[in-house]
Amino acid sequence: MSKKQKNKKKVVKKFNYTPQNSLPKLGKVQTKWDLNGLYYKNADDPQMEKDIKKTERNYKAFAKKWRNVDLSKSAKKLAEALAEYEQLGAMSEAGKPGRYLRLRTAINANDQEATKKLTLLSNRLRKLSNEVIFFSLNIGKIPKGTQNELLKNPALEHYKYYLERLWLSAKHDLSEAEEKIINLKSSQSYGRWVDMVEKMIAKRSVKFKGRDLPFNEAMETLDTLSKGDKVKLWDLLMTELEQIGEVAEHEFNAIINDVRSEDELRGYKKPYSATALSYEDTEKSIENLVDVVSNEGFSLSKKFYKLKAEWHKENKLHYTRKYESIGDAPTIPFSQAVDICRDVFYGVKNEYGEIFDNMLTNGQIDVYPQAGKRGGAFMSGSVNQPTHVFLNHLDNFKSLETLAHEMGHAIHEERGKCQTPFYQGHSITTAETVSTLFENLLFDTVYEQAAEKDRPVLLHDRVARDIATIQRQIAFFNAELEIHNTIKSAGAMTNVELRDCMYKHLKAYLGPAIDLSKKDGYSYAYIPHLRYGFYVYTYTFGILMSTIMANNYKADKSYIDKIDKFLCAGESDNVANIFKSIGINTSRENTFKEALRNHTDDINAFAKIVKEKRKK
Numbered sequence: 032m033s034k035k036q037k038n039k040k041k042v043v044k045k046f047n048y049t050p051q052n053s054l055p056k057l058g059k060v061q062t063k064w065d066l067n068g069l070y071y072k073n074a075d076d077p078q079m080e081k082d083i084k085k086t087e088r089n090y091k092a093f094a095k096k097w098r099n100v101d102l103s104k105s106a107k108k109l110a111e112a113l114a115e116y117e118q119l120g121a122m123s124e125a126g127k128p129g130r131y132l133r134l135r136t137a138i139n140a141n142d143q144e145a146t147k148k149l150t151l152l153s154n155r156l157r158k159l160s161n162e163v164i165f166f167s168l169n170i171g172k173i174p175k176g177t178q179n180e181l182l183k184n185p186a187l188e189h190y191k192y193y194l195e196r197l198w199l200s201a202k203h204d205l206s207e208a209e210e211k212i213i214n215l216k217s218s219q220s221y222g223r224w225v226d227m228v229e230k231m232i233a234k235r236s237v238k239f240k241g242r243d244l245p246f247n248e249a250m251e252t253l254d255t256l257s258k259g260d261k262v263k264l265w266d267l268l269m270t271e272l273e274q275i276g277e278v279a280e281h282e283f284n285a286i287i288n289d290v291r292s293e294d295e296l297r298g299y300k301k302p303y304s305a306t307a308l309s310y311e312d313t314e315k316s317i318e319n320l321v322d323v324v325s326n327e328g329f330s331l332s333k334k335f336y337k338l339k340a341e342w343h344k345e346n347k348l349h350y351t352r353k354y355e356s357i358g359d360a361p362t363i364p365f366s367q368a369v370d371i372c373r374d375v376f377y378g379v380k381n382e383y384g385e386i387f388d389n390m391l392t393n394g395q396i397d398v399y400p401q402a403g404k405r406g407g408a409f410m411s412g413s414v415n416q417p418t419h420v421f422l423n424h425l426d427n428f429k430s431l432e433t434l435a436h437e438m439g440h441a442i443h444e445e446r447g448k449c450q451t452p453f454y455q456g457h458s459i460t461t462a463e464t465v466s467t468l469f470e471n472l473l474f475d476t477v478y479e480q481a482a483e484k485d486r487p488v489l490l491h492d493r494v495a496r497d498i499a500t501i502q503r504q505i506a507f508f509n510a511e512l513e514i515h516n517t518i519k520s521a522g523a524m525t526n527v528e529l530r531d532c533m534y535k536h537l538k539a540y541l542g543p544a545i546d547l548s549k550k551d552g553y554s555y556a557y558i559p560h561l562r563y564g565f566y567v568y569t570y571t572f573g574i575l576m577s578t579i580m581a582n583n584y585k586a587d588k589s590y591i592d593k594i595d596k597f598l599c600a601g602e603s604d605n606v607a608n609i610f611k612s613i614g615i616n617t618s619r620e621n622t623f624k625e626a627l628r629n630h631t632d633d634i635n636a637f638a639k640i641v642k643e644k645r646k647k
């Protein structure tokens with residue numbers, strides 16, 4: 032059979048799934064965002080300027096009313112001011128114009144009209160947020176003794192967690208003038224640098240098989256190529272990144288020096304202290320997670336790759352084959368992905384299915400890739416605004432999982448709306464827990480139905496993907512930490528040093544069965560998350576905690592009440608307390624070790640499959 036025929040055969044492999052629940056009738060599904068219906072008629076809709084003007088009026092009125100009021104004197108006055116502040120932040124008119132324009136640029140990066148208007152709008156809004164910056168700074172200055180008194184006052188009961196959080200971070204506040212300058216300069220000192228490298232990469236292309244292949248598209252198609260082609264294309268891409276690295280070197284040194292000097296001004300001790308505080312997490316919990324995964328977790332991933340190499344009857348597998356499936360990938364069109372997700376969501380809780388149905392029929396999910404559309408997937412939600420899911424659906428299993436993941440975020444967002452505006456958000460840590468929980472629920476349902484012969488493939492592919500979320504993200508964390516510490520102690524890092532640092536940390540979780548070269552370390556320039564200030568740990572934290580939740584649910588279906596409590600908690604307490612309220616202790620190192628057990632079991636099960644295969 033020629034290769035072409037083989038590929039053709041792959042495409043028609045169907046995915047078998049029979050829904051288990053009787054589902055309500057679904058209306059007409061829209062596969063594009065209905066931004067004109069949900070926000071404004073177009074960029075010139077006069078309503079937009081009216082909304083911005085109203086926002087400006089309200090912000091100025093708030094500033095005028097409260098700027099010179101001493102809020103430390105009366106709990107009642109403070110409660111009144113906070114209530115107004117909460118409403119101000121929740122104004123639908125304040126968020127609507129920015130959301131409309133930003134979402135437009137996500138589905139079309141070449142939308143110049145939206146891009147320009149968005150820049151002008153951002154300048155206006157930045158000035159507005161500077162108008163009211165005094166408010167939290169003034170509350171932050173209330174002396175410790177008075178803080179304790181106020182927290183006991185019943186008039187402030189609703190604001191207790193909000194105030195606790197505000198006072199916890201107030202220790203790191205600067206003066207109003209300094210805060211304003213940092214705000215106004217943030218785009219030049221960080222945003223523009225990151226944009227520059229990202230855009231340079233997006234504009235690059237490589238010559239592959241007689242065709243100019245854009246860099247990002249090449250990265251996406253890598254997994255679909257034969258092993259020889261994978262290696263060839265990857266090498267071309269790394270050569271591009273080696274060149275980009277000459278610029279990325281300066282970007283990294285600039286943005287990391289910027290954050291290091293701001294941290295020093297604000298009195299943050301460790302490179303991830305500010306992240307822990309803003310994610311409502313503790314440094315200790317992050318350190319426990321990183322320790323457990325860097326030790327036990329990394330031995331597990333190294334073991335898995337050794338088994339995977341054995342399965343393929345090779346000594347070493349090239350780095351680009353780390354996710355390669357061991358089976359023929361079935362085709363899952365979006366309509367089938369919708370059927371499966373509806374079955375899973377309705378099966379867990381009616382409300383979850385209904386949220387999905389509404390988003391499908393209201394034009395809140397943008398499904399397919401198209402020219403100019405950004406890559407990847409995300410969920411976007413905000414107080415008093417419609418929730419959106421952004422996909423690049425490719426009719427495969429990974430896209431099905433991505434749909435469940437992003438819908439997990441969306442359902443979390445919607446359930447959080449039972450809180451008042453202050454508490455409707457969520458820490459990124461709890462958010463990534465919910466999204467991976469929905470992936471877990473989906474996988475368990477699909478696996479239960481899978482034919483015996485298909486199970487090894489599902490199992491193997493799941494382990495490979497779990498490693499991308501568990502070990503790989505912690506390897507990134509370790510690399511990022513080393514970059515921060517080295518730039519601080521040595522003054523700077525060169526492109527080659529950054530490459531070697533990345534190589535070292537990738538090697539640490541991949542082990543000897545994966546053929547990794549120093550040149551692969553240039554991938555540091557391409558990984559956006561290394562610029563997000565230790566964001567990466569939340570993926571690992573989330574997937575490990577959600578494994579515990581999924582296990583509890585499998586053992587006892589009534590655990591869904593706890594899951595829903597978790598979703599509805601929004602941001603009403605810190606991460607540790609929200610987990611504690613459903614019986615999970617995130618301050619113990621052992622919790623992370625226990626959470627790795629499923630992953631260990633999966634790898635042991637794969638070891639058995641490899642052993643069986645060897646016997647044959």
Ligand SMILES: [Zn+2]
Pocket residue numbers: 436440462463466
């Ligand atoms: Zn996510």
